[in-house]
Amino acid sequence: MPKLYPAFEQADREGKAAFTAHLGQRFALDLPGVTGWIGEELSPYTQAPLGITYPQADPDALFTAAKAAIPAWAAAPIDTRLMLLMEALDRLYRDHLFTIVQAVMHTAGQSYNMAYAGSGVNALDRGIEALVYAEQAMRAVTPKAQWARRFGRSDIALEKTYRIVPRGVAVCFTCASFATWNAWPSILASLATGNAVIVKPHPASVLPMALTVRVLRDLLTEQGFDPNLVTLCVDTVSEPLGKALIKHKDCAIVDFTGSAQFGAWVEANAHPALAFTETSGCNTVVIAGAEDLDAAIRALATTMCMFSAQMCTSPQNIYLPPEIDTPKGPVPRAEIAAKLAEAIRTLTEDPRRASMILASVQSPQSLALIDQIRSAAAARGEVLLDSRPYDHPEFPQARTATPLLVRLGKDARDLYAEERFGPIGFVIDCDSAEDALHQATTDACENGGITGFLYASDEGFIARAEDAYARAGAQLTINLTGAMPLNFAAAYSDYHVTGLNGAGNATLTTLGFVAPRFAVAQSRRPIAETREAAE
Amino acid sequence: MPKLYPAFEQADREGKAAFTAHLGQRFALDLPGVTGWIGEELSPYTQAPLGITYPQADPDALFTAAKAAIPAWAAAPIDTRLMLLMEALDRLYRDHLFTIVQAVMHTAGQSYNMAYAGSGVNALDRGIEALVYAEQAMRAVTPKAQWARRFGRSDIALEKTYRIVPRGVAVCFTCASFATWNAWPSILASLATGNAVIVKPHPASVLPMALTVRVLRDLLTEQGFDPNLVTLCVDTVSEPLGKALIKHKDCAIVDFTGSAQFGAWVEANAHPALAFTETSGCNTVVIAGAEDLDAAIRALATTMCMFSAQMCTSPQNIYLPPEIDTPKGPVPRAEIAAKLAEAIRTLTEDPRRASMILASVQSPQSLALIDQIRSAAAARGEVLLDSRPYDHPEFPQARTATPLLVRLGKDARDLYAEERFGPIGFVIDCDSAEDALHQATTDACENGGITGFLYASDEGFIARAEDAYARAGAQLTINLTGAMPLNFAAAYSDYHVTGLNGAGNATLTTLGFVAPRFAVAQSRRPIAETREAAE
Structure with missing residues (x-):
């Protein structure tokens, strides 16, 4: 729990009380042109209806009232x-x-x-x-x-x-x-x-x-x-x-x-x-080399798990050359894939830790999509890590799913080259680092990438990647490890979405x-x- | 002829020579993907073809070449x-x-x-x-x-x-x-x-x-x-x-x-x-009052004549209340309309002066439109001043037309409430100054006005007009007389087109x-x- 807020615990108690007071009630809002009360929210944590209803207003009445309000405001x-x-x-x-x-x-x-x-x-x-x-x-x-x-x-x-x-x-x-x-x-x-x-x-x-x-x-x-x-x-x-x-x-x-x-x-x-x-974002990761491979894998696994990858900036596709450069020599792709699967498994093993990272799954459609991709991947590639529900320690009814990680050939673009919303990741076999960069930026450009992530040690390759990602219109994070989520975007210094691709x-x-x-x-x-x- | 330019006369001679050298020639331009040479320009002054042909390039080739050129430029x-x-x-x-x-x-x-x-x-x-x-x-x-x-x-x-x-x-x-x-x-x-x-x-x-x-x-x-x-x-x-x-x-x-x-x-x-x-601009003028009525009429007449009203900022519709306030007392609308017609007639009487103001008519379609509006107006209103060709002193074959000015009731919106491109003006009878303002700004808003012009002495009315024109999205010029064309728009201080209406x-x-x-x-x-x- 964050410690910065004054009287944090009391504020938290009051927030919970205020939220609870809304449950099952009409939400008071004195809108023009109200025709009835509706509400169909369900908690992904309890899978029960919140029971809150909101005034449904006639759109014509809203526009008319809004227009009338503008002159004095303007x-x-x-x-x-x-x-x-x-x-x-x-x-x-x-x-x-x-x-x-x-x-x-x-x-x-x-x-x-x-x-x-x-x-x-x-x-x-x-x-x-x-x-x-x-x-x-x-x-x-x-x-x-x-x-x-x-x-x-x-x-x-x-x-x-x-x-x-x-x-x-x-x-x-x-x-x-x-x-x-x-x-x-x-x-x-x-x-x-x-x-x-x-x-x-x-x-x-x-x-x-x-x-x-x-x-x-x-x-x-x-x-x-x-x-x-x-x-x-x-x-x-x-x-x-x-x-x-x-x-x-x-x-x-x-x-x-x-x-x-x-x-x-x-x-x-x-x-x-x-x-x-x-x-949406078809967000891409290229791993060509890493100074600290384990730290890179850990950072990537954590970010792929955050909110069960239900952020438009969550990394989804990891493009790998046959070997990845490290200070200890080249590491074969299969080892990287296995390390990533293992890192995700470790992060999500303990339900308490899983609950803090994965949280819950907003829509049942994401669970259906996991099933669909699992079946398709089984026939076309390899399931590196299967998805499963985990037991949320606080909300036993929570809709949960650990990440599904599958490995595919470059040609399986019909599966991986679009946003698959939810905890689904793809490891994609590429011919070389340059090929991985080319494939990743092509997919970002054609299918709307918001974020891109690169691990590489060769400065020439990094510069080419910066060019390629700028052209593709995805914001690039390079060689980041440590406690900051890779896709964290700060106001004032991180631009979100370029407008240069379909995202x-x-x-x-x-x-x-x-x-x-x-x-x-x-x-x-x-x-x-x-x-x-x-x- | 402007006097500011150094060696103006020589520059003018050289410009004419350079222009003449293009006539009847291929215009040298080394474009990619050229498939042929075309050109169909006609001088409105001579009504003869310029005879210049330009390389016609394949659009695909132009896009491909342009895309290839961008990275280094960017x-x-x-x-x-x-x-x-x-x-x-x-x-x-x-x-x-x-x-x-x-x-x-x-x-x-x-x-x-x-x-x-x-x-x-x-x-x-x-x-x-x-x-x-x-x-x-x-x-x-x-x-x-x-x-x-x-x-x-x-x-x-x-x-x-x-x-x-x-x-x-x-x-x-x-x-x-x-x-x-x-x-x-x-x-x-x-x-x-x-x-x-x-x-x-x-x-x-x-x-x-x-x-x-x-x-x-x-x-x-x-x-x-x-x-x-x-x-x-x-x-x-x-x-x-x-x-x-x-x-x-x-x-x-x-x-x-x-x-x-x-x-x-x-x-x-x-x-x-x-x-x-x-x-295009359905540009409107409201005359509610004038300190110097003759100066206002003169300024308006001059601007309506400029380039035969073929500018997107040319005033077209003059909305008049039954009487216009002046320091000498109210002036009836019929008198204003007659004064405006007379001012335009005077400006265009002398061919030499007419040539400097009216210039020529770009498209034969404008002449056809004059005929069409003249016929319609004769049945629905009054022709205050008829259009006629004038003899251009330098180019006897010039396509010319003096302005047509017709007077209509407010209900003839099908005739006046859109841009009628060319030397065509409408005087529109309104119920009052407020009604004239309402009608003018409604027409500007609904049919895309770029400019608005107001003559009025009541500061309250002027303030209401500023509000109404801002809402209608037309840039307003108030009580301007003198040598500056009413629709002159200066870089750095005059915004051209608001984007708030169809213009x-x-x-x-x-x-x-x-x-x-x-x-x-x-x-x-x-x-x-x-x-x-x-x-």
Whole structure:
């Protein structure tokens, strides 16, 4: 349990109590156009329904209310919007973090530590980062300018006034397994630039977003703004509302985190709305050489196990040349594969340790996928380590699975060259280190890699890998060992998703993520006249 | 004739000679994949073919060559790219400006002065402006960072390296009537951020773009880069290549200036390419009151005549309340309408003066449209001033037309509420000043206004108009009289197109115009290791 938080244990108790108080209840949220109450969340830890229902609002009513709320918000000074949003992040941190931890655990299935760190403080950091970029982009537009030029024999002097005009109503789609980390920066980027936001959570993970929406609505109301700047649109798996929201005439911006399939639909169909997407990652590892082979294998095994590889940055495919260079001489590929399988087995052997790393499996579909890949791999390659449920020490009913690790030939791309969501890893036999790099970056480029990982000692090879991964559009981590998860992405210094391959078109965080969310409208008039008018 | 340029007259003579030397010749451009020579430009001044043919290159060959050229260009330092592109603008200015003046006159039909100013120096300014924004956006990404954090009991220190990665191959579509002003900033924004550009000029106006492409290619070659970073793709009206270029698998960015109809297709179909569009403007004028009514009418009449209203910023619709406030008391609408018609008549009476303002009509379609609107208006309203050809003093065969000005009721939106490209103006009877503002901003919002113009003395009304035009997404000019054309847009202080209505989705120039043209790719590795490797 993290030790940094003041009165951590009490906050934890209060968070658990607050979460428990929601169970089986209606979640109070005074939305416009409510037509009923729905909710179908299940805890991956208990596999029981949370029993929380949320007001389901008519999308037309949400858009109408959001549009009506925009003018006063857009007219507020930039500082007012930014300070209010900083305060929102602060309240999420001070007052709701430990409720969100429980909400994330019992919807996404994350471990306590990951729910606190990745879905909590790191996600808040990414929210602040989005505000910083939004401020930069908006401050690049001066509010006023005086301008003079001679035309023929007469001097013209104009006062020019500029205003930031939001695009309109944004719809923010959040995913089942990692909602806050993408949602907070997206929501804040839209709000900071004057837009309204309708949050459309995955039906399996509504509570973290409902809590977020309520914090924002309460704060907006307190500060004299219309709470309908931020609303929640819940739906069900059987009756999804996503496409209708995106094709709504008033939808101006779409932020989407979720499946590659729906993401591709969003990108192709969002127009005239802007689309910012992050979908899935076919994430690749190339091992050509290692100074400390065991440390590299340990780091890789740990990261492959984290949250049962249900992160869009989890490494999935390990491309191996026939031999791997080490200071003690070349190590044959079969030995590397066996070491990796053994390291994963060791990490997941003890249920207590397994529970902290693997946590639980969000969706039953991931278990079905494990079965499917196991069967296919048995015929086409070798199962290096089989997947099995492990007994969660705290939640006996938890949906769990240790990683499946299979070894395949390069030609089995139909199996490995796409994201296989869940605890599934592939060791892929390649002809050489160069071939491994080529295959890995080709797969990342063609199938959407977010992260890439390299172990190598030859500096020339490392430089070529940096080039190849940059072209493929995956962010590369080189020769990292030790306590930091290989796929840990820090706000302010780690860019998430390049937009250069199919894993999404938007980056957390660049100016390109915020600058298109607003337009600049201008008026100009003769200076003398303005002066007269003011006198 | 402008007086600022050193040795102006000689430069003018040399420009005319250089232009004349192109006539009837093949335009030398060493493009890859040339399959033939085509060219169908006609001078609106002589209505005779220019007889220039251009190499037609196979689009696949252009994309392949462009892709191959990108890595070295993208790997060059930001400064190298920016300095080379500044030099290109300088060469266009020093060595080719007066050739471009002739090329613009005899393809677009602009006057000498406009070809020099609007299509020449102002367009070069917009090119520099695009480079400034590109530099800002790229410098916002640090090339290197050192980062440290404690994980559990161990300290992790990483060196992080970032690189600007271009999207790929951009296609820049240019229009028949005003090619350089949009093309130069678009081409430079793409090139500065490391992309390659295929320029696809309108078949009626190729020469200004062919000259541009040759200057860039020569300079790239001189500086050791691959000239295929900038190529030209010519087509014909009967066999257009535009859609094939946009749907080409390697098309990453589309810049489009042209018709609203094709622009809408581009916006909806460019995906996965980014689309930056500027189409047409249903530009509106509201006259509620005027300190100096005659000066206002004169300014408006002049701007409506400029280049026969073939600019996307030309005012078209004048919304009038029953009476207009002036210091001498209210003036009835009929009198305003008559004054405007008279002012336009006076400006265009003398052929010499008419030639300097109206210039010529780029397309015969504009003449057909005048006939069509005249007939429709005769049945639905009143022709205030009829259009007629005028005798151009220098070019007796010039395609010319003085403005048609018709007066209509508010209900005739099918006639006036869209861009009617060419010298066509509408005076629209409204119920009140507020109604005029409402109607004007509604039409701008729904039908894509780029500019708005207001004459009013009531400061409250002016403030409401600023709000309404900002919401409608049209840039507003208030109470401007005098020598400056009302629609003059200066680089660095006038934003062109908001992206908030159908007149286009991109603004010259915001960060949003340049920042999405590149991505950020990152690599990171332990610092100690990096140090060791360097030792």
